[in-house]
Amino acid sequence: MKYKEIIYSIEGQVAVITLNRPEAMNALTITTHTELAQAIDEAAKDDKIRVIVLTGAGRGFCSGDDVKEIFLSPEEAAMKGRETRLRQLQGEHIPGGGYRLLEINKPSIAAVNGAAVGYGCDLTLMCNMRVASEKARFGELFLRVGLIPDEALILLPRLVGLAKTYEMILTTDIIDAREAERIGLVNKVVPHEDLMNATLELANKIASKPPIAVQLAMEGIRRGLNLAMEEFMQYHALAFSFCTETEDHLEGSRAFVEKREPVFKGK
Numbered sequence: 001m002k003y004k005e006i007i008y009s010i011e012g013q014v015a016v017i018t019l020n021r022p023e024a025m026n027a028l029t030i031t032t033h034t035e036l037a038q039a040i041d042e043a044a045k046d047d048k049i050r051v052i053v054l055t056g057a058g059r060g061f062c063s064g065d066d067v068k069e070i071f072l073s074p075e076e077a078a079m080k081g082r083e084t085r086l087r088q089l090q091g092e093h094i095p096g097g098g099y100r101l102l103e104i105n106k107p108s109i110a111a112v113n114g115a116a117v118g119y120g121c122d123l124t125l126m127c128n129m130r131v132a133s134e135k136a137r138f139g140e141l142f143l144r145v146g147l148i149p150d151e152a153l154i155l156l157p158r159l160v161g162l163a164k165t166y167e168m169i170l171t172t173d174i175i176d177a178r179e180a181e182r183i184g185l186v187n188k189v190v191p192h193e194d195l196m197n198a199t200l201e202l203a204n205k206i207a208s209k210p211p212i213a214v215q216l217a218m219e220g221i222r223r224g225l226n227l228a229m230e231e232f233m234q235y236h237a238l239a240f241s242f243c244t245e246t247e248d249h250l251e252g253s254r255a256f257v258e259k260r261e262p263v264f265k266g267k
Helices: 030-045 067-072 076-085 119-126 152-160 162-171 177-182 192-207 211-225 229-244 247-258
Strands: 006-011 014-019 051-056 060-062 108-112 115-117 129-133 137-139 174-176 188-190
Touching: 006 030, 014 030, 014 192, 030 051, 051 060, 051 192, 060 119, 067 247, 108 119, 108 192, 115 119, 119 137, 119 152, 129 177, 129 192, 137 177, 152 162, 152 229, 174 177, 177 188, 188 192
Parallel strands: 014 051, 051 108, 060 115, 108 129, 115 137, 129 188
Antiparallel strands: 006 014, 137 174
């Protein structure tokens, strides 16, 4: 399958999916979301692939949704994309491009090469493991534009505990790779130039294990955690749709694009 905004490559038994909008710090457009979901599905259905690695091109992993296209662009095509992303207005959960990672039993690793913020941070959480470059940064920035995080609401506390989850989400602070390692957000931090080698080393170690047993083990871990994803997503759809109708969301989005501090009014 041909892709425009991602790169799909195969390294032995490992599928490497690279977000490829380096000029925009790999901000996700509707096209990127769609292609990411398709690439994950392609890897999931390929019996030769045993592990999925997700990374970003250039100096960033992913800076989240492309605010201009998805939330603010007046262009008709972009508005259609915005409507797709915001069908939560009708109480429907529309998963982002990474959601498929939560549904498959093939191990996934995020090779975090730079900033992973907003939905980019959520993408790292949806991977089963995270290897971070010393240049990596993590941040749940949704409140800055008057929204709430996606999968981070349910995944982050399972990794770092409640107190750190509240802190990261409610302050929107960005933490560096070493702090992420200290609180258990990432598996390991490596020199930037060693990132892909270290990630592929981990991926190949896992790929060498019996695939059926790996998949059954992953399913057992998921069931043991009792994620209750369907109930969570129903809540998220309603809460997200409410946020999209607030003045604070529009103010936050405008302030983001205009590179100024937003003035939130609780409306």
